[in-house]
Amino acid sequence: QPGLTQPPSVSKDLGQTATLTCTGNNNNVGYQGAGWLQHRRGHPPKLVAYRNDNRPSGISERFSASRSGNTASLTITGLQPEDEADYYCSAWDARLTAWVFGGGTELTVL
Amino acid sequence: EVRLVESGGGLVQPGGSLRLSCAASGSTFSGEWMSWVRQAPGRGLEWVATIKPDGNDRFYVDSVGGRFTISRDNAESSLYLQMNSLRVEDTALYYCVSGLLDHWGQGTLVTVSS
Secondary structure (H helix, E strand, O other), X not given: OOOEEOOOEXXXXXXXXXXXXXXXXXXXXXXXXXXXXXXXXXXXXXXXXEOOOEOOOOOOOOEEEEEEOOEEEEEEOOOOHHHOEXXXXXXXXXXXXXXXXXXXXXXXXX | OOEEEEEOOEEEOOOOOEEEEEEEEOOOXXXXXXXXXXXXXXXXXXXXXXXXXXXXXXXXXXXHOOOEEEEEEOOOOEEEEEEOOOOHHHOEEEEEEEOOOOEEOOOEEEEEOO
C-alpha cells in the first residue's frame, strides 16, 4: 500500500533547528492531518505531535508541527543529543481505511 | 498512565500460527481504536491492523488480509492478533498501539523461520 514520503536522512549541528517534512495526499495528510513519532533505538516509538500541530503532554516545546496542504512538517529547535532518532510521520487514510506511514527520517545531531 | 503489554511472540515455522495478546491498563480501553504495528529488522514501521472500539469494524494491510485476525475483549481490556499461515516476511517486532498512535507497548518479537 502506498505510504507517505519523507527524506531518508537529515543532519544538523547541536543547538540548531531541524525541519522534517512528510508529503501525502488529500486522503491522508490533507484529510485529518499527520502525526509524528520519535523512534530511538531500543525503545518503542513515541508520539511527539498529532493532528498537525497538537503536542501530547510531556513533550518538549522544542517540538512543533504544522501542515500546508498535503505536506506536514516537524520542527525541532535547540537540537540536543537525545533528539537523535528516526522520525516517522503517520496519517489515517480515509480512502484506504488504513494507517499509512512515511519511510522515516534518520535525524543525526552532530 | 496508559500501559500496553504485549505477549505471545516467538519462533514459528512457515505456515504456522501464533496468537499475540496485549493487556491494556490506565485508560478507557473500550472507547479506544486499537492497532497492531510491526517493524521488520532493518525496516520502517508498517501498520498491520486496526479495530474500532465496539469491535464491529476491522481493517487490515493487504499483505495480511485473510491470514491475520484482530479482535478485542473490552471486559478484559485486551487486544489480540491471531496470525495464521505465517510467512518469513512476517518476521518483525509487533507493537500494540492505542488511539491516534499515542501509546505504544514495548513490542513482542515474532520470528518465522524453518
